[in-house]
Amino acid sequence: MNLKELAATLNLSQTTVSRALNGYPEVREETRARVLAAAKAANYAPNSRARRLATGRAMTIGHVIPLTGRAEMVNPIFADFLIGAGEVYAREGYDLLLSMVTDGDSEAAFRQIAANGSVDGVMVQAPQITDPRIGLLQELDLPFLVHGRTGDARGYSWLDIANIRAFRRATDFLLDLGHRRIALLNGQEGFDFAQRRRRGFEEALAARGLCPLPHLMANDAMTEGFGYLSAAAMLDGPEPPTAFLASSVIIAIGIRRACGERGLRMGRDISVICHDDELSYLNNDVGGPAFTATRSSIRAAGRRCAEILIDLIRDPDQPPVQELWETDLTVGRSTGPCPAA
Amino acid sequence: MNLKELAATLNLSQTTVSRALNGYPEVREETRARVLAAAKAANYAPNSRARRLATGRAMTIGHVIPLTGRAEMVNPIFADFLIGAGEVYAREGYDLLLSMVTDGDSEAAFRQIAANGSVDGVMVQAPQITDPRIGLLQELDLPFLVHGRTGDARGYSWLDIANIRAFRRATDFLLDLGHRRIALLNGQEGFDFAQRRRRGFEEALAARGLCPLPHLMANDAMTEGFGYLSAAAMLDGPEPPTAFLASSVIIAIGIRRACGERGLRMGRDISVICHDDELSYLNNDVGGPAFTATRSSIRAAGRRCAEILIDLIRDPDQPPVQELWETDLTVGRSTGPCPAA
């Protein structure tokens, strides 16, 4: 069933039927009701391909996920973000186009997307410290929103959490408990957020005249395995840490495994703080907060990012929108005073 | 830049340019080369909206994710599946349309999708025991593939793992180690896979004349919190289990936490087997297999499912494709002989 046929059965023109369905005022309420009833009866829905061609809008937002082979890190985070964003897209009538791109083909993918007009805007996640995507999207004149930020952040729209403050606060928390040998298990160095978190960590140490200990710092994709291996190595090595600061609950779970194997009790023998993205299946609060954590819902971020991006699409000429979210610090059972040496 | 303009600059007709770009034989190689060069130079890509309207194909595959409010369970699994499928889609030139649907609106969403022709086929994940989606998609005559299966599985295409055999084998493994009080922490009862896994578990017990113990069985969304709370309650209750069988690594991580808090050493004081979907950020092999596990890569499943679905779309009249994958059993450090009572 298409518009033409529907119009024919109603003895109306396509124009009128189209207008009735799309809520234009030029049609009598009675007629509109008749059209809507007929459409429903015939199970008619306008063909989205035709509609998109006619309107010139794709009503679609693109998320481009780089598959870097190893940096699966995006994975757990991006899923929850996606769900948050997807909720809003659904509500606002936008489709979500997901592109998996083998790393390096990212630029080609964006150019393609821009040239063939399959989306009205794109979401950029996990920006690198120098990230070609931002300049490219500006050049392509495609509305976009960055989750996170990087470089000179004044020229584009983004939403980010206050990483430096969060990690500075977390470090202070450990320092206040008397810890001095604090390990930082961070995400891959190339990511802007990892750099910021490290800065927060270092600033807190510096404020008390302390220096970060190189053998207690590690960067990699934020997997459980990374947390486990690094923690194990550090705990078994010289000058082991008395506390860990981890960039993700997933890393912290690996740390917990390493501690468990060594008979170390979290919160007593060893302290762990992590950043909690509030992943839905790793709820930190079940049974009382397990980990002391800075927290900020990645899903909520996804929702808000989607809202902003849709705004940007509807009114592309507005000035950049920038939102910085503070994080909460939840005290859990994974931290305690530094045991006397 | 559009086809018309490109054709004009080349002094060729739209027809010829289109054919040159799409690899039709009716155009001289020399002309084709000239066209391709010009297209590249002008950074031309055919408008996907127009192309879709003209061809009648959406070149898009839909994944519909039900948001059941609490059943976040789909979440960790679906992300890896999505990545696997997405790789194949990208390779084959298909787009991936992701729809988040609040539970219950599922039917409306499918009808909508079918009526407006925005996809050429859909992927169905995590089927319930009685799942209206399958009948609906058959009625709508939309190509689809089910990851998992349910009901009378002969009439449609699916890919599934041998859940019953996997869990029977895992249970046997524990029984062989002397365990008799084995707890089963399973996914939500409504899901077909959960039912099958339970059957495997019960069959193994029955084969040795044993009965499942109701107080040692729990079903819920497969979160870390569920694993933790159930394990804690069981361990602290009467007749605690000496072994756990968990439907997911994520649950097993919760079990590990509960054990850790109670000073129970996995593999010695308590045994744990889980099913490992090989989630990329929870690699069970890092540092030697942590958990004894039945395993099957969800990402590989995603890839294969995508291939099958694309096949189905290209040739809709072929008989149903059905694939059953066996799982591996990896012995890790989380299991050991049942400690003497």
Add this chain to the structure above:
DNA sequence: CACCACACCCAAAGCGCTTTGGGTTGGCGA
């Protein structure tokens, strides 16, 4: 009564591509 505004409705022109159904040319065999 003429005029205008308004409410309703319509025909037709796109949107940018693919594809049908020819045309035109050049070469080759008869």
Add this chain to the structure above:
DNA sequence: TCGCCAACCCAAAGCGCTTTGGGTGTGGTG
């Protein structure tokens, strides 16, 4: 020389919708 077949290329007709630019009839106003 003619006819015919490839090899190339083209004009134009869709695909199914939105939207422009009127048309028609009714009621109110001067």
